Amino acid sequence: MASLVKQERTAMSGDEAVAYAAKQSDVDVVAAYPITPQTIIVEKFSEYVANGEVETEFVCVESEHSAMAASLSASVTGARAFTATASAGLALMHEMLFVTSGCRAPVVMAVANRALSAPLNIHGDHSDSMAARDSGWIQLYAENAQEAYDSIIQAFRIAEDLDVLLPVMVGLDGFTLSHTLENVDTLPDDVAKKFVGTRRLTNVLTHEGKMAPFRLDPDNPMTMGPIALQNYYFEFKRQQEEAMKNALEVIQKVNDAFAEVSGRKYGNGLIDAYCLEDAEVAAVCLGSTAGTMKTIVDELRAKGVKAGLLRLRTFRPFPVEQIQNALKNVKAVAVMDKSMSFGGNGGAVFHEVRHVLYDLEAKPFVVNYIYGLGGRDSSPRELRGIYEDLQGILQSKHVENPIQYLGLRE
Amino acid sequence: MTGKEKGWKEIAPAGVCSKSSSVFLTGDWKTYTPVRDPAKCTRCLTCVLFCPDGAIRWRPEKGDIEFDASYCKGCGICANECPTKAITMKLEQEQ
Numbered sequence: 001m002a003s004l005v006k007q008e009r010t011a012m013s014g015d016e017a018v019a020y021a022a023k024q025s026d027v028d029v030v031a032a033y034p035i036t037p038q039t040i041i042v043e044k045f046s047e048y049v050a051n052g053e054v055e056t057e058f059v060c061v062e063s064e065h066s067a068m069a070a071s072l073s074a075s076v077t078g079a080r081a082f083t084a085t086a087s088a089g090l091a092l093m094h095e096m097l098f099v100t101s102g103c104r105a106p107v108v109m110a111v112a113n114r115a116l117s118a119p120l121n122i123h124g125d126h127s128d129s130m131a132a133r134d135s136g137w138i139q140l141y142a143e144n145a146q147e148a149y150d151s152i153i154q155a156f157r158i159a160e161d162l163d164v165l166l167p168v169m170v171g172l173d174g175f176t177l178s179h180t181l182e183n184v185d186t187l188p189d190d191v192a193k194k195f196v197g198t199r200r201l202t203n204v205l206t207h208e209g210k211m212a213p214f215r216l217d218p219d220n221p222m223t224m225g226p227i228a229l230q231n232y233y234f235e236f237k238r239q240q241e242e243a244m245k246n247a248l249e250v251i252q253k254v255n256d257a258f259a260e261v262s263g264r265k266y267g268n269g270l271i272d273a274y275c276l277e278d279a280e281v282a283a284v285c286l287g288s289t290a291g292t293m294k295t296i297v298d299e300l301r302a303k304g305v306k307a308g309l310l311r312l313r314t315f316r317p318f319p320v321e322q323i324q325n326a327l328k329n330v331k332a333v334a335v336m337d338k339s340m341s342f343g344g345n346g347g348a349v350f351h352e353v354r355h356v357l358y359d360l361e362a363k364p365f366v367v368n369y370i371y372g373l374g375g376r377d378s379s380p381r382e383l384r385g386i387y388e389d390l391q392g393i394l395q396s397k398h399v400e401n402p403i404q405y406l407g408l409r410e
Numbered sequence: 411m412t413g414k415e416k417g418w419k420e421i422a423p424a425g426v427c428s429k430s431s432s433v434f435l436t437g438d439w440k441t442y443t444p445v446r447d448p449a450k451c452t453r454c455l456t457c458v459l460f461c462p463d464g465a466i467r468w469r470p471e472k473g474d475i476e477f478d479a480s481y482c483k484g485c486g487i488c489a490n491e492c493p494t495k496a497i498t499m500k501l502e503q504e505q
């Protein structure tokens with residue numbers, strides 16, 4: 001594409017890439033508290049502040065609950081707010097996650113996905129963000145450091161779109177992405193800033209009976225998120241669901257617009273379908289696992305196996321129609337979960353993917369693979385075994401055990 | 411619910427109030443209501459100062475206090491604080 005801008009290639013960890021994206025996104029306020037494996041994001045950003053490279057107000061808060069409270073507070077004044085966390089930090093924010101989405105505050109947050117205690121574990125899995133899946137936040141999961149960088153820049157445009165106005169969390173796998181150096185192509189500062197743009201505000205009717213920009217402003221006082229009881233609470237929740245539906249469109253548009261500038265796009269923004277057109281067996285996963293899985297698909301394809309992969313880049317809003325279309329001709333599907341839903345008969349991704357496949361005329365066999373908890377590595381051999389299992393299911397026409405634990409000792 | 415509430419497409423996001431809290435009449439929450447004996451009342455205004463809802467006002471033109479039933483939640487603080495015991499709390503349905 002002729003209109004592509006010249007980009008600089010730098011070796012960066014996923015965390016550094018996220019901090020760099022935030023630096024280029026004209027952020028007004030960052031309120032954050034360090035926690036492994038997110039720490040580098042906050043450290044790096046505080047260096048930008050100390051060096052005068054950004055005009056951002058950096059708030060050193062005393063906890064993640066306060067980090068989200070401060071980010072929310074900044075956002076509802078019309079400012080652009082960014083924060084980052086992981087694991088226990090996200091858990092401590094839990095209450096404020098709902099307040100932020102309920103106040104329709106377009107905060108952007110990076111989550112360096114990490115396991116939750118106990119036992120204590122600092123390594124990567126999706127237990128933290130999956131526990132926040134119903135908090136009203138849009139959830140994007142990055143496959144690599146490049147996508148982490150690109151997704152943060154895109155996230156501000158998605159969150160601040162007037163048809164959306166929802167906070168966005170961008171997940172990057174702890175250590176696998178957060179601490180691993182990769183080549184990352186970065187946009188020039190002015191191009192990134194222009195892409196993100198200036199935050200626009202919708203107008204609302206205030207209690208004084210006048211229309212005013214949707215922000216806390218002493219000159220145009222308004223009340224946000226006050227008490228709404230049996231008579232109105234339900235309606236506000238329905239509005240949030242509508243915003244999620246709108247986000248399905250907006251995420252795709254932003255993905256396309258970003259491709260025009262950078263030359264990079266991630267599937268249609270919602271799903272990344274790999275070799276699925278004629279696939280008979282396919283896996284569904286989130287995040288960095290997709291990198292290894294795509295290599296395995298290539299190997300299998302070279303041997304004549306009709307294998308494919310569906311990476312869910314967007315988990316909230318859940319792209320129902322896109323998943324149905326992508327998997328409608330597949331005969332056996334393995335859904336991979338990097339977290340547990342204890343007592344839930346499989347993981348969260350499994351529940352939701354199988355749920356949308358129920359409406360297909362030709363329902364595929366569906367198996368759940370729970371893997372990688374606490375950062376346990378899944379080798380290519382183990383991951384290849386998933387496709388071998390699927391081929392066995394196609395032969396036997398039978399799923400022996402729908403919930404499998406990959407790489408677990410008996 | 412009154413049946414006059416708006417649908418989700420008609421209201422501002424985030425619970426932004428389209429009306430002042432003064433039109434939200436909280437007086438219908440109460441079980442007990444204050445009843446004053448004007449003969450015992452010395453107009454000392456202790457109740458005016460103590461009322462947490464601002465539901466008792468001094469009316470200088472009348473030279474007297476006035477209870478606003480629209481906001482009184484029936485907490486009974488006025489009756490408790492009244493130095494001459496001029497205020498008693500009575501079940502609302504009996505009034």
